[in-house]
Amino acid sequence: DTAVSQTPKYLVTQMGNDKSIKCEQNLGHDTMYWYKQDSKKFLKIMFSYNNKELIINETVPNRFSPKSPDKAHLNLHINSLELGDSAVYFCASSQDGTMVGAQYFGPGTRLLVL
């Protein structure tokens, strides 16, 4: 009965590789998000999708491409991975894009680029 799930939980890969992280929510929420939490623990929003439509795209390299096949899924694909991409990536969802305070986060994907 997991609300927001992400796979994989851990990802160790070499520089230059391409990888994907998957996210699914079973809460019936309309809006989903991707956040990055770096080694200093700052949590920053990367993308936000409402009903499969991109509504927020922060200053993120275009090597990062989100894809939302339906409103329950928001996947993150990363091309040409760099050392600085090492971080914890959290997926989240909320009921309504205008009531974003109550966001539910997935368990995180710990990415390590070697």
Added chain:
Amino acid sequence: RKEVEQDPGPFNVPEGATVAFNCTYSNSASQSFFWYRQDCRKEPKLLMSVYSSGNEDGRFTAQLNRASQYISLLIRDSKLSDSATYLCVGNNAGNMLTFGGGTRLMVKP
């Protein structure tokens, strides 16, 4: 200057103590505020919303002072299980959450 600033701590307090955290924000357009809790190696979880009139949830009291642009969280009768990082969060007009860096609390027996 960061949009939401918090003292990173750690705050080391004995069980039963009362502890308060403050947070300041720079974007006066921010409309709503929240406290999230994040345990070590876990995801953030919403603790409570923050209202101008102040709000209380059990041992937790949150307050917002718009004139001074700060938010506070008071925890009474601290429990060991309160040990975590507390994230101050603002929601600006763009419907985007901005997180502070977090304040680490360690409650000791």
